[in-house]
Amino acid sequence: MSRQTDTEPAGTPPEELTRSITGRLLFFYVLGDVLGSGVYVLIGLVAGAVGGAFWIAFAAGVTLATITGLAYAELATKFPQAAGASLYVHKAFRNPVLTFLITICSLSAVFAASGSLATGFARYFGSIFDLVPALLVTLVFVVLLTLVNFIGITESVVVNMIMTFIEISGLVLVMVIGIIVVVRGDADFSVLTSFTAEGNPIFAIVAGVALAFFAMTGFENAANVAEETINPSKTFPRALIGGMAAAGLIYVLVAMSAALVVPVGTLAGADAALLEVVRADVLPGSVEVMLKVFAVIAMIAITNTTLVSIVTQSRILYGMGREDVVPAVFSKIHPTRRSPYVALVFSTLVVASLLIIGEVLSNVDPDLDIVGRLATVTVVFLLFIYALVIVSALKLRGEGETEDSYRANTALLYLGVLGNIVLLGYVVIDDPASLYWVAGLLALGVALYLVKRAAGGRSSKGIATGGEA
């Protein structure tokens, strides 16, 4: 009974098109992605790197990330497809090797990000239940989130919204504590301009910016939904930049508040730095209860971002499998759940091994800080990708533009490239050992590629697609 006909002319557009992502939805999507990731995990590290003035590092990191966001907004409105950075770089350079490299970098960056977020989660979890080993918590956490992705809960707009509101409420709580301290007159504003880290304050700031920049990652996930955004050339830039600016403002205020309430040394030494702000006992009511409530909020915030990063991993792998860059098994879709289950299982295994290797290493050398390490590794990849995306935006000027396409300020874009390269240089010089981790993750990608070639499948196009880190 199957009759195959081709009466439908090739490429006929369908008669009806609807898009479902509104500007407001996209704004909260960006805000939720950006907010959860860094501040709960990294604020202590940034404070340690800079000193009381670490809010300046947050401000600079946020600004640089937002400039990169401008380039993303311009490209996503010109080419509203799901592929993100690898698409843009491919369009600009037409170099298959470079495109493949970018895809592998994106993939590695999300692997590293998931790992460091899971560790951050375990720290807040440990503040409530201190009997469970942290490694077990991180592994169970990652496996559970993979299951959630398999079932498909990430599709729920409502769940996304609720999580974003919870994230914001946690940070508002920190700001309220800061305001109370200021109103009481207990605040020592000189903290806000003090650099306690030894050496040149400029270097301290650069170090802090690199970490704060990590706290802003997540915005590039918005490029994935560009295709489904209503009136993208207007809505998309507004929502993306608006979301990032809002997140950036919240970060700077949270950083100031934390610096005013808690001594910087305490922040830098804390496992879960924002808990120290709550522990300062400023709010009425029991500190114990507040600590628990806040730890739960922090865990939800981290969960939201980790969910998105797991979606991103498996989507990139799906895209690569689809295009025969990696074994086609990665593009296998579960018959009823419609999730790329092979890609999901594989990325869970990678993140789990990262975490286990990290644990083993820290037993060998207790000084090894895995969160910091994974964060730097992610930053190396991201800075490379971001710089290249901005260059692509500049290179693609004059292509695919329409009357109403969004055009980012050119001078700002040059500034963004420069900023990204300076940071990249700093991170590599400051922490050459992170290059080993970078090499390890890249080797995994190359191995995937070689396995595919050795398996002798269709001749690989050598070009990667997929979602975006």
Added chain:
Amino acid sequence: MHVMVATDGSKQSLAAAQQFMSFADVAKVEQVSVVAVISPLATVPFANELGGDRPDDPTRLSFREEANAAAGVVAAEFEGWGVPVVHRRILSGSPAAQIVKAAAEHRADLIVVASGSGGLSETILLGATAQRVQHSAPCPVLVTRPKR
């Protein structure tokens, strides 16, 4: 009558369309709308396993084009069967809600959907798309299941 056929890009959805054609009277079917729904926030917003007209440029992974290609494959079946008017509608959002909405908007007389072999987890946690559609559809629903 106006028949609305949903596809999620799976082979099962194509089989559902074919099953409908195997017993329905083509003379009574005035128009068919093939509906494909993209879920933008899902891990894979639309997975097309039906092939069809896909772009060659591998960096252009476009879920919208995938949905359009899959809908095209199903639409071609109906055109080959002899249905005078075949529409393709690419929607975006939650699949069940969009299918029901489109059926109401276009006054469909029948919705054809495939149901996977829904396990306990999805029935409790989310409910299969087919289940949700038949729960709130404005017209009769034909749910086809894979043969065991």
